[in-house]
Amino acid sequence: MTQSPRTAINNVTYLFLRRMRVPLVLVIMLYTVSVFGLAVMPGVDDAGNATEGMGLFNAFYVISYTATTIGFGELPHPYSTAQRLWMALSIYLTVTGWSYAVVTVVGLLQEPAFQNALRHGRYARRIRNLKEPFYIVCGVGETGTLVCHGLDRLGLRFVVIDSDASRIEQIKLENFYSDPPSVMADASQPATLTGAGLLSPHCRGVMALAVDDATNRAIAVTVRLLRPGLAVMARVGDADTDHSRGAFGGDMVTNPFERFATYLALAVARPERYRMGQILTGFPGDDLPEPHHPPRGHWIMCGYGRFGHGIRDALTKAGNEVTVIDKLHYGEKGVDIEGTGTDSASLINAGIEHSVGIVAGNASDLKNLAIALVARDLKPDIFIVTRQNQVSNATLFEAFQDDLCMQPSRIVAREFLALITTPLLARFRFEIRGASEKWSADLTDALSMVNDGYVPEVWGVTINDEQAAAVTDAIRHEHWVNIGHLLVDPYDASRPANALVLMVARGDGGEILPTTGYQLEIGDQLLIAGSREAANRLRLTLNNPNVLFYVRTGRERGGGWVWHQMREGKRWWIRKRNRHND
Structure with missing residues (x-):
């Protein structure tokens, strides 16, 4: 079971102090006796006359370097016989004391309980330092590993929980862009999920991918009670489980066996629509x-x-x-x-x-x-x-x-x-559930072309100040912006972008495969498919006023010398690539 960051740190401190209590007390006592004894032990001066003890500070200084076997010699004067006898005794006592403490520390570091506390402490610190959106993946078997790789390819952070130590070790060997925080624990326990960052404002969802349905159900219950409204995506194997209410009510639940049975029936009855769905949900x-x-x-x-x-x-x-x-x-x-x-x-x-x-x-x-x-x-x-x-x-x-x-x-x-x-994809697939085979085949062909023959990326964009600042500003100033403007290459207005707008959602309505003349309004949600390069260029069009003006009018406006050089360089590269292809 995982703990909160404060609890994990307290556990490490508690274990250390509990095991080191006797060695530390012993070392402190031996050093104290040695320092006080040397401080009051009579000495001699250079002429051999008896003197008072060297005092607490000098005694502390001498014991500090002598007990650690550094040995600077007899300073500031040669010691008396009594001082030398006391020093010899102090050396054996203090060296024995700190040697015992070192052996105890080594034994503590080898204890499974202390090592586990250290791991949980490091894990808790990493969770506390996550300041970007992340997901919690509970269960990293084959499904969980695929999900983690998909999240990693999308640039999303995630936290891994699994009760199997071998799976945790295996996930650490996977090739991810960023090393995910991982812990071996029972994800059905509320403390495990809260320790994984469930209550963090940056947590965007929980994926319940454990082997048994009972664990996944417990995860869903915990999330619904502690973080109402947070997305829960669960895998279930029991066909009799009611997904529409109770623990799973309102969540994304997938039964892989039922889903493939549906896919196979769809492939038999409507093969083109089946293939279109495979492309839309593909990696x-x-x-x-x-x-x-x-x-x-x-x-x-x-x-x-x-x-x-x-x-x-x-x-x-x-x-x-x-x-x-x-x-x-x-x-x-x-x-x-x-x-x-x-x-x-x-x-x-x-x-x-x-x-x-x-x-x-x-x-x-x-x-x-x-x-x-x-x-x-x-x-x-x-x-x-x-x-x-x-x-x-x-x-x-x-x-x-x-x-x-x-x-x-x-x-x-x-x-x-x-x-x-993009949650908008589910709405799009619902809207086209009655599509004909010819319509599905045409859309499949279009999707096959936007990413050079590979499965395209599908993403959503909302026309608001956060995701499309330039567009919203243009609309407020009564400069119309339509779908066709977004599908223009921002580096060369004569070339189309490798993208396709699948749907525009506006309130409860919307438009499937809108025409290029479809005018946008603030608040519209767009579902787009295309290449990653097209997504980056579209982001530039949506947020840069000069680029938006260029794709709307075909004329350049301002932007500075740097932007001009970048655009000219990009055009030169495109012309070179086209000559090479020809």
Whole structure:
């Protein structure tokens, strides 16, 4: 369990003082006796005459350098026999005392409790020093690790909590731009979340990605009670969990098995809309997803756990016939064939000769690959869907080359990161839920072009003084600004920017794929897709009055010598690149 920064520091101090109490008292007593004894011990002068003791200050000075074995000699006069005897005794006493103290300190540093207190102290200081927006990631298995990498690529800070020490050690070895604060603790405990910065004004959300639903539910309850209104993104595996109320009410909850079942049904019924959704929620910079066209007809489902239930229901609702193969759940309603699917007999009994597709959906990657291999041998042209549970097995799945691969961890990571990047994306996807296949295909083509053939970035912009100061100032002075102005390269007004405005939200209404002439108003929210370079250039247009004037009118205005040189240099580079491409 983590503590608050003050508690963590107090624990370190308490452990140190408790263990060092006896050694410190002993050292203080020995030094005190040695100093007072030497101060009153009679000495001799240069002529050999007896003198009074050297006094407290001189005695303190002599004991200080002698007891530490530095040894400057007998100063300021040669010592008397009594002084030398006392010095010899003092040396043995004080050296023994501080040696005992050093040994005790070394033992204390090796104690697990003290090391743990030091780690918590460093962790607490790092949390206290976080002065920028951050997220708390609870659970860093495969899903949590993907989420952390996504946050890191977006330039967002995060704090890691996991009860498994090996996962904490592994996350420290990941290649992040900034080393995230991490702690081994139970995230279901309120003190753990508060110690991770839950109450900090810079905390923007909590991601509950623990293995069991009970922990994720406890995290959601803690956040709702201690930080009402703070975003909670949770992964659940129980299909019967009510996500709309209670602990998860109002939060972003993803069941990876149900979500993929929905995706598969969508890919069968509306493949273009499915691919469009994959691009919108994909990791920016990744290769564009390949088009998938799962056929309609008879399907075989191998495995009838949570994943199998969702797939069967989704395919059946989409108008397909499904035969289920399972050995463990045979005899339950919905299971047709007893077997595993790794043998040809069970697949033949399931009717593979007239099937159009098969889903290998067990919890074992090797078992799923074995099913897929047998199915391809029996019917080479069958559409194969596999479930990949471990990221480490990616090489095997790539070698097999299935038609569609389901990765639960990647599904959850993509959903959460898309929500973090821009909450407006969820509203856009809701608005286009009834889009036709042709409309979806056209938008997919447009999205494929704005980032040179890679998954584009999707971000939101609000027309206000914080995010678009130049635009709001122009609107207040009755200088109209439209969508077309934002889609112009600020370095060359004759070239379009690599960006696409997907939606403008205005109050409860808005416009999907607005035209270039759509005039903006203060308070509008824009959902934009494009390259990272386009995002940086758009930020310049939104906030620099001279750049906005240039894209609106095509004429340059002011800006100074530096801005002029930058613009001319950029134009020269663009012309050179175009000549090279030609």
